[in-house]
Amino acid sequence: MRRCHLQYYSAIPRSALALTGLLILLFFLFRPAFVGAEELDVNATKVVRVAYVEFPPMTFRNALGEPAGEFVDITRKVAAEAGYELEFIYLPVARTYLYLQNGTVDLWLGLTGTPALRDDVLESWISPIPVELSAWYREGTASLDHMDQLHGQTVILIGGYTYGGLRSWLEDQADIRVTEAPNHRSAVDMLKRKRGDYLLDYRQPVREALTQPSDVIVQEAELRTRNTAWLFSLASPRASILREAFDDAYYRLAERGEVPSVRRLEKTFVIPGFPEEYR
Known part of the structure; x- marks a missing residue:
């Protein structure tokens, strides 16, 4: 058997052996670059695209064209605690709905119980602000x-x-x-x-x-x-992961006194005669 192996390898042209050796060398030389690309992809999943609308003082675009407001500030703290980076996108309300439905954005700083989004989002369990x-x-x-x-x-x-x-x-x-x-x-x-x-x-x-x-x-x-909430796009495969991460981060921050206390969502006030289907 040993002689057969020697005869087999001796039958391979030296040029093919040289090419194989070169390919192996190149793989090890450039392997760090491949690993870096994989790490970059992992880091990219930590970026969350956030829609916000003109709703001062909760969410708005300031004079510098930057996202601002109480809900924006809370979201920044929660995302940092959860280990995510935020990319804010300023949108009109109608386009916000569209971008949530098609997954262009990961979440919206919005309100619970929006009928147009009933089948398109996961609402956070946490509601920071009434x-x-x-x-x-x-x-x-x-x-x-x-x-x-x-x-x-x-x-x-x-x-x-x-x-x-x-x-x-x-x-x-x-x-x-x-x-x-x-x-x-x-x-x-x-x-x-x-x-x-x-x-x-x-x-x-x-x-x-x-x-x-x-x-x-x-x-x-x-x-x-009504109640504010983070509305996570169901078009994103990360929707449930993001919701758990944001809710858990908020609980930790609330325990440290860095965000408002966790609110118990009880029955909200409604004026007499308000349509039952929209309560």
């Missing part, structure tokens, strides 16, 4: 105490906002006229100019927008409370 939806009206207009009062009125909404599905209900009412404003400040100005009887908008951004002395005529009545 958000109040209010009806804003001028002095001299009756405060909104029941949803029936909106019938026969003109209601101002923010363009692109679904209000947890409430927009659809309003648009389906034959005796409620819906008009739109492009942003929160414009909406307040429309209300003051009597281009609508009520403005439905979230408390935090409207209070941020009330900066002019004449804004004192704008009054508020609470409609419902």
Whole structure:
């Protein structure tokens, strides 16, 4: 057998043996580069693409064009604790929904119970901040105490906002006229100019927008409370992994007092007459 092996190897041309040796040498010479590329791919999975919208003071783009706001700051802390890097993408609401549905972004700093995203996202168990939806009206207009009062009125909404599905209900009412404003400040100005009887908008951004002395005529009545959350795209294979990582990181930070205490999600406030299907 030994003689047969010697005869076999002696039959291989020296040029082939030389080529084989060269290939082996090149493999070991460039192996560190291949390993580095693998490590780069692993590191790339630590980058999380985050959608955020204009929702001051929770999330907004500041004068430098950078993401800012209370929810943004909390998310940065949570991601760092969980070992992830963030890539923020500023988007209008409608495009945010699309990017979550097709997996262009990994998550959105949004609100729970968004009907349009029911089958497209995993919501975090943690809700860092409550958000109040209010009806804003001028002095001299009756405060909104029941949803029936909106019938026969003109209601101002923010363009692109679904209000947890409430927009659809309003648009389906034959005796409620819906008009739109492009942003929160414009909406307040429309209300003051009597281009609508009520403005439905979230408390935090409207209070941020009330900066002019004449804004004192704008009054508020609470409609419902909603909860912020991280909404993870189900189009991403990492959705459940990211949710667990973010929730666990938040618990650790809360125990150290570095983020708000963990909130118990109880039944939220809803004004009488609010459509049952959108509560």
